[in-house]
Amino acid sequence: xxxxxxxxxxxxxxxxxxxxxxxxxxxxxxxxxxxxxxxxxxxxxxxxxxxxxxxxxxxxxxxxxxxxxxxxxxxxxxxxxxxxxxxxxxxxxxxxxxxxxxxxxxxxxxxxxxxxxxxxxxxxxxxxxxxxxxxxxxxxxxxxxxxxxxxxxxxxxxxxxxxxxxxxxxxxxxxxxxxxxxxxxxxxxxxxxxxxxxxxxxxxxxxxxxxxxxxxxxxxxxxxxxxxxxxxxx
Numbered sequence: 001x002x003x004x005x006x007x008x009x010x011x012x013x014x015x016x017x018x019x020x021x022x023x024x025x026x027x028x029x030x031x032x033x034x035x036x037x038x039x040x041x042x043x044x045x046x047x048x049x050x051x052x053x054x055x056x057x058x059x060x061x062x063x064x065x066x067x068x069x070x071x072x073x074x075x076x077x078x079x080x081x082x083x084x085x086x087x088x089x090x091x092x093x094x095x096x097x098x099x100x101x102x103x104x105x106x107x108x109x110x111x112x113x114x115x116x117x118x119x120x121x122x123x124x125x126x127x128x129x130x131x132x133x134x135x136x137x138x139x140x141x142x143x144x145x146x147x148x149x150x151x152x153x154x155x156x157x158x159x160x161x162x163x164x165x166x167x168x169x170x171x172x173x174x175x176x177x178x179x180x181x182x183x184x185x186x187x188x189x190x191x192x193x194x195x196x197x198x199x200x201x202x203x204x205x206x207x208x209x210x211x212x213x214x215x216x217x218x219x220x221x222x223x224x225x226x227x228x229x230x231x232x233x234x
Contacts, residue, residue: 032123032213035168038159041114042151048072049108051116052079052146052183054099055125056133060207061102063194064124064214066226070110075103075229076193077185079146086184094138101146103183111221113152117145117159119221121173123213127160128171134206143175146183153177191229 055061058076065074078086081098085091091098104116121127126134127143147153156177164172185191193200194207215222 032210032217033121033168034217035118035122035163036166037118038114038155039162040155040158041112042108042155044108044112046109048105049113050103050105050148051113051152052101052103052148052180053116053120053124054079054101054142054144054146055120055127056100056129056141056143057136057202057206058100058102058186058190059193059203060210061120061124062192063203063207063226064119064210065102065104065116066192066195066228067211067214067223068106068111068116068119068218069221069223070107071116071227072105072107073103073227073229074105075185076190077101077103077183079103079180079183080144080178083182083184088187088190091140092138094140096140098140098184099142099144100140100186101144101183103185114155114159115221117156119214119218121159121163121175123210123217127173127175128169130174143173145175145177146180147177148180153179192226195226195228 053061053065062074062076065071078091078098079101081091081096085096086098090096091100106116125143129143131137131139131142133141145156147156160173160175160177163169194203197203198208
């Protein structure tokens with residue numbers, strides 16, 4: 001078992017223990033943060049756009065974006081490293097340069113890149129945690145944005161600066177903004193993991209609260225039926 005898998009197994013055991021003690025998963029999971037929308041955003045264009053987000057285990061990040069209106073697909077995968085090392089067990093060593101990431105294809109007339117960033121920073125992960133998210137440790141769990149063009153970079157960097165100046169988080173944001181050099185879809189068993197495994201303790205403890213927070217904080221952007229990889233492929 002890889003170090004990453006071992007840690008997730010430990011989290012699953014912890015969650016099961018908490019359930020037996022009557023502790024609610026939502027109480028144990030990290031709270032969402034109410035943040036303002038970006039002051040600088042892209043101008044809506046025709047067609048679709050693609051953006052890559054890394055914020056810890058891709059199961060939860062994918063699950064959140066799959067419930068956002070205007071998102072056409074959200075695929076779990078790896079970004080930041082080479083194609084030859086883009087396999088889960090190899091990435092889990094933390095030595096490949098890859099981050100677990102989610103490639104989001106969206107309609108900018110329905111949801112802007114700035115809105116996706118707001119959701120990402122608010123409910124999908126904690127952008128102040130350096131090289132970890134919750135129970136998962138390693139550079140593969142870092143907070144990162146892989147931008148497709150200068151416009152995305154401008155929006156992302158301006159928004160990070162805006163949030164830091166407003167002190168909406170107790171610590172500074174550590175999210176790194178980098179150009180996209182490649183995205184490699186993860187193995188099939190990682191796709192749609194949240195939807196397909198809603199009772200898996202790791203999901204219950206860490207990720208389902210994110211979906212509830214999305215629904216609560218962004219009701220106009222939430223959709224109950226997620227867009228799934230298996231249906232997009234079908």
